[in-house]
Amino acid sequence: SRPVLFVTRELPEKAQQRLENLTEEVEVRQHRSEEGLGRQQLLAEVRGAWGIICVLDDTVDAELVQAAGPQLRVVSTVSVGYDHVDTQALKTQGVLLGHTPGVLTDATADTTVLLALMAARRAKEALERAANGGSSGFSLTRGLGTQFGEQTLGIVGLGRIGSAVVSRLLPFGFTRVLYAAPRPQDKRAHALNAQHVSLETLLESSDLVCICCPLNPQTTGLFGSQAFARMRRSAILVNSARGAVVDHDALLDALDRRLIAHAALDVTVPEPLPAGHPLLTHPHCTVLPHIGSATEQTRAAMANLAIDNALDGIFARPLKAKVDL
Numbered sequence: 001s002r003p004v005l006f007v008t009r010e011l012p013e014k015a016q017q018r019l020e021n022l023t024e025e026v027e028v029r030q031h032r033s034e035e036g037l038g039r040q041q042l043l044a045e046v047r048g049a050w051g052i053i054c055v056l057d058d059t060v061d062a063e064l065v066q067a068a069g070p071q072l073r074v075v076s077t078v079s080v081g082y083d084h085v086d087t088q089a090l091k092t093q094g095v096l097l098g099h100t101p102g103v104l105t106d107a108t109a110d111t112t113v114l115l116a117l118m119a120a121r122r123a124k125e126a127l128e129r130a131a132n133g134g135s136s137g138f139s140l141t142r143g144l145g146t147q148f149g150e151q152t153l154g155i156v157g158l159g160r161i162g163s164a165v166v167s168r169l170l171p172f173g174f175t176r177v178l179y180a181a182p183r184p185q186d187k188r189a190h191a192l193n194a195q196h197v198s199l200e201t202l203l204e205s206s207d208l209v210c211i212c213c214p215l216n217p218q219t220t221g222l223f224g225s226q227a228f229a230r231m232r233r234s235a236i237l238v239n240s241a242r243g244a245v246v247d248h249d250a251l252l253d254a255l256d257r258r259l260i261a262h263a264a265l266d267v268t269v270p271e272p273l274p275a276g277h278p279l280l281t282h283p284h285c286t287v288l289p290h291i292g293s294a295t296e297q298t299r300a301a302m303a304n305l306a307i308d309n310a311l312d313g314i315f316a317r318p319l320k321a322k323v324d325l
């Protein structure tokens, strides 16, 4: 009998078609919905799977690996981030982990720039004024934003996405680029004329701070009350990485006390935020619903790579994009 590939979601159209044509190689079982499965149902449905294709809303831990059974060879997440995966549990059980780096770099960097510009030009307040119609048109004096010329850009995490963000933002006129990272990224930094500094220096010096690092124990809550106290009062914070890098209570407090000018978030905790959450209604906080990689092209590429990773894992071939566990 064919090995079972379990897929926790409906995939983007072309990848979905590919999945449906795999029937000679694998038996595809799928929760064909945009919504996730409940935990108990997920645990029941993965039983017998050799490969699992999942998304970042699915918690992959020892319990899930156990529920799948000893034949499980690979977990393939349709995301670059894998903070939802207990890598130690996979390693212990000899299960491989695939993810989707590279293919979403441009889309996610574009979203980061979108947020930076929305924040700088106070687009949230402007959209509300426009939506109200009436007398709220052109004003010489009200709702003025800022421009990036002559400013300092600070990037937390100079990986693929962080570098792509810098490339996109340099033409806006930043005169200095700083980055904080656990290790200097000499090659990337040299090409971008970016300077490796401590997080403290970055926070104190940057007009625009973009969070582009993975979520891990070192970055959880990295932006708390101490970080906000160091930032410039005119600073803009953009987070397109993972919500938990930012302490949301501390952020709200910083916005209320005007310790920073604006926060623009593509990611939050929880995700999505409940309706009426103070960060959603705050005039100086812009929130998008995790659309970093949400383009037709990128989602197709991510889903395809995830299928490749799953099949390679099931048939004991090297994965195209494997996480080192």
Ligand code: GLV
Pocket (backbone or CB within 6 Å): 056, 078, 079, 080, 081, 082, 104, 241, 292, 293
């Ligand atoms: C999205 O957030 C991803 O990790 O791909």
Ligand code: GLV
Pocket (backbone or CB within 6 Å): 080, 101, 102, 158, 159, 160, 161, 162, 212
């Ligand atoms: C993500 O894949 C990154 O390296 O920035």
